Amino acid sequence: MTSDGRYKGWALFLPWILTFGIFWLFPLIYSFFLSLTDYRLLDPTVDWIGFANYARLFSDPDFITSLENSFIFVIGTIPFTTVIALGLALLLNEKLKGRTFFRAAYFMPSITSMVVIALIFSNLYARGGYLHFLADMIGLHPPVSGFLLSEKTALASIMAMDIWMASGYYMLIFLGGLQTIPDELYESATLAGASRWQKFRFVTLPMLKPVLLFIIVINSIKSFQVFVEVFVMTKGGPLNATFTGVYFVYETGLKNFDFGYASAAAYVLFAIIGIVSILQFKFLKTEWKA
Amino acid sequence: MHTGIYLFAIRLFKKKFEVDLRRRAVYRPDMKKILILAVLIVLFVSSCGTKQDKEIVITWWHFWTDTGIKPVVQEIVSDFETSHPGVRVELVDLTWADGHDKIAIAFSSGTGPDVVELGSDWIPEFSTTGHLLDLTSRTDALRSEYLMWEPGQIGDSYYAFPWILGTRVLFSNNELLTSAGYSPEYYPGYWNEWLTACQRVDALGDDIYGFGSNSAERHRLYKKFLPFLWSNGGRILSNAGTRCVLDSDKAVEALEFYLKLSETGLIDTQRRLEDAFLEGKIGFIISGDWLLKRIEKERPALAFSTQLIPAPDTLAQSISFAGGEYLCVNSKSKHFDMAFELIKHICSPENQLKFCKQNRTPTPASLIAASHESFAGQLHYDTFFAQLQTSKMPPAHPKWVYIEAALEKAIEKALYKTETPRQALKTATQIINEQLLK
Numbered sequence: 069m070t071s072d073g074r075y076k077g078w079a080l081f082l083p084w085i086l087t088f089g090i091f092w093l094f095p096l097i098y099s100f101f102l103s104l105t106d107y108r109l110l111d112p113t114v115d116w117i118g119f120a121n122y123a124r125l126f127s128d129p130d131f132i133t134s135l136e137n138s139f140i141f142v143i144g145t146i147p148f149t150t151v152i153a154l155g156l157a158l159l160l161n162e163k164l165k166g167r168t169f170f171r172a173a174y175f176m177p178s179i180t181s182m183v184v185i186a187l188i189f190s191n192l193y194a195r196g197g198y199l200h201f202l203a204d205m206i207g208l209h210p211p212v213s214g215f216l217l218s219e220k221t222a223l224a225s226i227m228a229m230d231i232w233m234a235s236g237y238y239m240l241i242f243l244g245g246l247q248t249i250p251d252e253l254y255e256s257a258t259l260a261g262a263s264r265w266q267k268f269r270f271v272t273l274p275m276l277k278p279v280l281l282f283i284i285v286i287n288s289i290k291s292f293q294v295f296v297e298v299f300v301m302t303k304g305g306p307l308n309a310t311f312t313g314v315y316f317v318y319e320t321g322l323k324n325f326d327f328g329y330a331s332a333a334a335y336v337l338f339a340i341i342g343i344v345s346i347l348q349f350k351f352l353k354t355e356w357k358a
Numbered sequence: 359m360h361t362g363i364y365l366f367a368i369r370l371f372k373k374k375f376e377v378d379l380r381r382r383a384v385y386r387p388d389m390k391k392i393l394i395l396a397v398l399i400v401l402f403v404s405s406c407g408t409k410q411d412k413e414i415v416i417t418w419w420h421f422w423t424d425t426g427i428k429p430v431v432q433e434i435v436s437d438f439e440t441s442h443p444g445v446r447v448e449l450v451d452l453t454w455a456d457g458h459d460k461i462a463i464a465f466s467s468g469t470g471p472d473v474v475e476l477g478s479d480w481i482p483e484f485s486t487t488g489h490l491l492d493l494t495s496r497t498d499a500l501r502s503e504y505l506m507w508e509p510g511q512i513g514d515s516y517y518a519f520p521w522i523l524g525t526r527v528l529f530s531n532n533e534l535l536t537s538a539g540y541s542p543e544y545y546p547g548y549w550n551e552w553l554t555a556c557q558r559v560d561a562l563g564d565d566i567y568g569f570g571s572n573s574a575e576r577h578r579l580y581k582k583f584l585p586f587l588w589s590n591g592g593r594i595l596s597n598a599g600t601r602c603v604l605d606s607d608k609a610v611e612a613l614e615f616y617l618k619l620s621e622t623g624l625i626d627t628q629r630r631l632e633d634a635f636l637e638g639k640i641g642f643i644i645s646g647d648w649l650l651k652r653i654e655k656e657r658p659a660l661a662f663s664t665q666l667i668p669a670p671d672t673l674a675q676s677i678s679f680a681g682g683e684y685l686c687v688n689s690k691s692k693h694f695d696m697a698f699e700l701i702k703h704i705c706s707p708e709n710q711l712k713f714c715k716q717n718r719t720p721t722p723a724s725l726i727a728a729s730h731e732s733f734a735g736q737l738h739y740d741t742f743f744a745q746l747q748t749s750k751m752p753p754a755h756p757k758w759v760y761i762e763a764a765l766e767k768a769i770e771k772a773l774y775k776t777e778t779p780r781q782a783l784k785t786a787t788q789i790i791n792e793q794l795l796k
């Protein structure tokens with residue numbers, strides 16, 4: 069390549085590099101530096117404190133609770149979201165009447181603003197709201213003040229909403245995966261006398277494993293980062309029942325202005341997400357190869 | 359000057375363009391000339407600004423974005439500009455959702471406004487970190503004319519000018535009280551009478567509640583508990599502000615009584631409690647003047663009364679929670695004298711009166727405005743003004759965010775029965791004391 073071509077290439081690349089550097093790389097490095105200081109937004113004095121913020125995090129009951137809630141959220145949503153999304157995708161991959169409408173309808177929640185959805189669900193879950201009324205009518209004895217004001221049901225309610233919202237999006241990705249499976253494989257299976265279940269178990273599922281891995285990893289990362297739902301619906305309460313990792317970072321950084329401590333919490337969360345993603349890649353990929 | 363710069367730039371490039379056109383060559387920019395042109399552009403732009411530099415611009419960040427009140431704010435500002443030629447006030451709207459964050463980030467980066475409106479419990483965090491101008495000497499002569507300087511006071515220094523105040527009073531539903539066997543405007547003067555009235559209203563039906571009790575709603579719950587604490591003689595911090603005293607018997611008694619009231623009622627968010635009150639389902643609710651506006655707009659036929667929050671007994675006083683809007687000057691403002699002039703103008707009795715009448719706020723900070731005839735005889739306004747006289751604000755402390763969080767957590771634990779009131783307040787006291795020692 070001529071030097072002119074190289075320069076042109078870099079020039080075309082420059083807008084992305086600048087955006088990446090200024091809005092992603094620099095904050096990432098800078099926040100790590102901040103996590104080693106006692107920087108508070110309004111306080112002009114900043115002292116270097118090494119890893120003291122990290123040590124403080126693991127003795128902070130609020131942070132521990134926030135991590136527990138984040139793990140419950142991830143473990144409690146991903147299997148349901150994945151199974152529902154796969155089920156919907158299998159159903160809507162068939163030649164059904166009106167399947168385009170249903171595909172669009174199931175996908176719709178994932179392109180709707182999370183704030184709007186959270187506000188609607190806040191009303192549905194509240195005392196006298198439709199879901200509360202329905203639960204009461206079928207004898208489930210919902211909490212008197214509504215699902216979001218009980219420490220026993222608040223997190224589960226947000227998780228249920230998240231499953232409802234995310235399933236359509238992952239359904240679309242599964243649909244994409246299903247359509248790449250060659251028909252010849254199903255024809256061979258039919259000739260070999262395979263039942264519908266056997267076709268699903270030995271053809272569809274193995275062929276979908278790369279998509280499945282992608283969905284699980286992406287959904288785990290997204291679920292660990294749950295914030296807007298909590299911010300709009302419960303503000304982390306009641307009794308810290310919905311206090312998640314990212315909400316802890318928000319409260320510490322933008323409410324208490326303890327930027328050093330918030331940065332350390334963000335890095336711990338970043339490390340946890342990284343480790344979980346690596347483990348998912350390791351285990352799911354190995355199984356796929358086998 | 360502008361024409362000169364323009365002609366020079368044309369001459370500079372004209373020759374080069376002509377040569378290039380004749381040769382049909384690809385035009386290659388001459389970096390030296392581009393640099394000269396850039397300098398000329400900078401000169402041109404800066405010369406355009408000369409006229410504006412003569413003008414003093416005061417920026418004021420405020421929260422009154424509602425279309426009903428914003429025109430009054432603009433009118434007050436226009437009056438100031440008219441009476442101060444050469445001064446322009448730049449209004450910047452903030453929202454309660456993220457206004458606090460924006461102010462903090464602006465102050466931290468040195469780009470804060472000249473004048474800023476702050477909520478009463480935000481002032482210490484900005485004043486103790488040196489971001490607000492000390493207004494002590496400027497307000498010496500004015501302090502006797504305005505109420506509630508305490509939130510802006512750190513030691514002997516004053517950092518904030520009180521503008522609009524607010525307090526909470528007791529709202530009661532007249533029809534429910536009649537159904538419970540009381541006179542429509544029955545006033546339970548003391549805690550025991552209040553509890554009995556709540557229990558009797560609560561017994562009226564499954565969907566009728568005695569008291570509207572706030573649930574675990576952050577930044578709100580503590581405001582509902584503090585009137586009980588203060589009225590019972592309890593305190594959050596010691597006199598010197600160095601030690602938390604929330605584990606006192608008085609505080610425990612107050613929380614125990616709050617829980618007893620809650621048992622007779624509905625526990626929900628403030629907004630939904632007010633909805634239920636408007637629907638005639640709640641006997642008693644503690645709320646502010648905004649509920650008056652909601653009733654007037656949404657349920658004008660609702661029969662209700664406003665009264666002072668009941669005191670524990672005959673020996674105690676009814677004390678409510680007060681909050682307010684305060685105006686402060688940025689310590690790094692280039693025009694702090696003019697910024698303070700603007701504050702004086704906004705807070706003048708006539709402008710407070712204009713603002714409060716439009717916003718239907720019964721509690722201006724100016725004593726002259728508060729005693730104006732337009733407030734006299736207004737149903738419910740007297741209650742608010744009387745309650746304001748015995749209202750308190752939380753202690754002005756730089757660590758208030760931590761104190762508030764620990765206090766709210768204690769109330770939540772007691773409300774959700776995961777700890778007894780004594781245990782919950784003891785834990786809160788320990789947490790707050792640890793913070794105070796840091």
